[in-house]
Amino acid sequence: LVATVLPAPSLLGRLRVPSAGAGIVERPAANEPIAADRPVVLFLPAHNEEPRVAGVIERAPAQVNSHPVQVVVVDDGSTDNTAAVARGAGADVITHDPNRGLGAAVATGFRVGVTRNAAAVAFCDADGEYDPAELANLVAPVLDGEADYVVGSRFAGTIEHMRPHRRFGNQVLTRWVRWMSRTPVTDGQSGYRVLSYDAAAETVSAHDYNYAQVLTLDLIMRGFRYHEVPITYHFRESGRSFIRLGRYLRRCVPAAWRVVNGRVVPPESAVQV
Numbered sequence: 001l002v003a004t005v006l007p008a009p010s011l012l013g014r015l016r017v018p019s020a021g022a023g024i025v026e027r028p029a030a031n032e033p034i035a036a037d038r039p040v041v042l043f044l045p046a047h048n049e050e051p052r053v054a055g056v057i058e059r060a061p062a063q064v065n066s067h068p069v070q071v072v073v074v075d076d077g078s079t080d081n082t083a084a085v086a087r088g089a090g091a092d093v094i095t096h097d098p099n100r101g102l103g104a105a106v107a108t109g110f111r112v113g114v115t116r117n118a119a120a121v122a123f124c125d126a127d128g129e130y131d132p133a134e135l136a137n138l139v140a141p142v143l144d145g146e147a148d149y150v151v152g153s154r155f156a157g158t159i160e161h162m163r164p165h166r167r168f169g170n171q172v173l174t175r176w177v178r179w180m181s182r183t184p185v186t187d188g189q190s191g192y193r194v195l196s197y198d199a200a201a202e203t204v205s206a207h208d209y210n211y212a213q214v215l216t217l218d219l220i221m222r223g224f225r226y227h228e229v230p231i232t233y234h235f236r237e238s239g240r241s242f243i244r245l246g247r248y249l250r251r252c253v254p255a256a257w258r259v260v261n262g263r264v265v266p267p268e269s270a271v272q273v
Contacts, residue, residue, distance in 0.1 A: 013261040016180050017221055027198075027223045029145045036066045038119035040139055043072040043109035044091070045102055046126035050080040053126045054089040060132035065143050067119050069135065072112050073126065074105040082126075106211045110200045119143060121200040124152075125191040131232055138194045138229050147227030148199045149219045151185070152192035157230030166235070177213050180256065181220050185228075188213055192231055199224045213252055217259045 018024050042060055046053050053073060060071050073086040077099030086093050094108060106123060113121030120142040124130040130152065141147035154162075155174070162170075170189050177188030189212045195203065203218050220226060 013257065015257070015260065017182055017217060017260055019182060024221065025223045026225060027148060029225075030196075034067075034119045034143055038067060038117055039070045040064055040067045040120050040122060040135070041070050041072060041109075041113040041116055041118040042122045042124070042132060042135060043074055043112060044086075044124065044126035045074050045076060045105035045109065046078065046082050046086065047076045047099060047102075047105075048078045048080050048082060049126040050078070050082045050085050052128045053082055053086050053091075056124075056126050056128055056132060057086060057089040057091045061135055064136040064139050067139075067143070070116065070118075071132075072109065074108050074112075076100060076102070076105040103211045103214075106215075110195070110203065113195075114197065114201045118197055118200070120194050120196060122194040123192075129233060129235060130192040134192075134231055138192065138231070141227045141229070142194055142196045146225075148196040148224035149216075150194040150227045150229055151187060151190050151216070152231035153187040153228045154190055154231060154233040155186050156228060158232045160232065160234040162233065162235050173213070177216060180213075180260065181217055183216075183220055183226050185216065185226075187228070188216065190231075195219075196224075213256045214259050217256055221259065221262075 040063075044053065044056060057071055057073070061069055063069055071091040073083070073091045073093045075083040075086065075093055075095045077096050083093045083095055094112065096105065096108070109123050110121060120139050122135060122139060124132060134152070138150050138152050141150050155171070159167075170187070174185060174188035178185045191212075193215070199219055199222075202222060203215060216226070
């Protein structure tokens with residue numbers, strides 16, 4: 001009975017990241033200042049966002065904290081004119097053909113940032129729910145050496161509109177991420193995040209479908225310093241989210257378990273840049 005119910009190691013594997021001092025070693029802060037000529041790369045994963053992507057690009061600042069901002073759109077197999085509109089608005093465009101999933105688009109964005117020797121790599125959704133004008137606030141903790149991974153928290157900031165069932169689902173999943181990560185996460189599904197160069201270079205996307213929980217767990221497991229910044233959020237006014245609760249849980253919960261148990265295999269579908 002003991003061997004079945006309380007085996008060591010557990011037959012279920014680890015359900016949470018190790019506690020402090022039990023395997024997680026926090027990365028030391030960088031001692032050298034970041035050169036001012038290194039860019040901040042802001043990438044936008046996009047799939048069929050033709051009506052919205054230009055407005056998001058145009059709100060991005062030209063520079064933050066004296067670092068030039070480079071906007072890149074990762075067009076994930078769109079069947080509309082997302083890529084052409086993004087180029088017309090001034091962004092660089094990298095195309096996945098065919099569609100490979102949000103997780104793969106995020107992995108491609110990280111590779112772009114690392115290839116460009118970015119001072120920080122930021123990303124937000126291309127549907128207008130997040131405001132690129134707030135980029136300086138999110139990037140500041142990374143550029144100041146205070147954090148390696150910054151998440152824009154909607155629940156610590158201002159939510160102008162969110163459907164009740166999505167608010168409830170976000171809060172439930174955030175509690176789960178907070179429990180798994182042993183970290184005071186207030187928004188586990190935010191689509192607005194910033195990584196240091198080192199964090200972007202080392203993180204591994206656990207699967208192609210999504211990134212939210214697995215990215216946080218992966219970086220915390222690797223000892224990168226977590227930080228949150230309040231942001232403004234407004235639910236998309238057109239188009240349709242790809243998230244469906246049943247499919248989301250079926251694919252993301254096992255992916256989170258694989259990260260915590262060190263069984264992550266990077267997807268082969270991200271574009272090499």
